[in-house]
Amino acid sequence: LNTNAGGSLQPVVCPPEVYCMPGAVTADINETSTSSAQSCTEGTFCSANSTDAGGSDNCPPRWYCPRGVSVPQPTPPGHYVGRSGQIYPSKCRPGTYASAWLMIACDPCPPGTEC
Template identity: 30%
Template sequence: MAGGPCPPGYFCPVGTAVPLPCPVGTFSDRMFLSMASECLSCPSGQFCGASGLTAPSGPCSPGYFCLEGVSSPIPAGHSEHGGPCPRGHFCPSGTSHPQPCPAGSYSNLTGQTSCFPCPAGYYCPENITTYSGHPCPAGFYCPRGECLGHSSQRQG
């Protein structure tokens, strides 16, 4: 077997007979690495599920968020790596940080890819987990998906 430059996805310390793969959760698209610390952490929103990768494996799964260095598209929920999308948020494919439910919607469940529209008769401010504490105030009407808040009432 002939030697040569250390290939992408690997590192070669002094005295290396065989290139060593970049660890799971990292990748490298460059040649000539000499230390594992030169491998790049998988970027947020992506996962690196094998060793020796030259590019991330793919996007984080829908309903999950992936922070830097994640090795699975569905992180188990360790806050330093990501996890299921929390209540009051939504996480489409490739999410790096959970997105708050926009006004007019809510999410009372974890692992959601989108938020539920606020039901008629209620209003939903941003980032809520339940609509029940927000009945439509007297003098207003609230159709489905309404985001009316008390701050938007007319001052008289």
């Protein structure tokens, strides 16, 4: 990312949550201009200085990445993420549960219980 500091273009690190194409001159997001920062693709995360729409990497299982995040988000109880690149966690189906954070699958309810 190049910014106009003191009348001349100066390189700076592209901020987290976005990526900057070579030649970008502003960290303001404008999806229609390659000279502006762009939101990272859903299912990926962008740490600082990302230069690709795919960001730093795909979100791993147990984590999810809505559009434009700098780090993967943890899957909360009652939900699961079983594969990489997920945008949102899936809610456990009736008859199953996930009592902890970062579940890869929901467990069946124990016999004689309802959940």
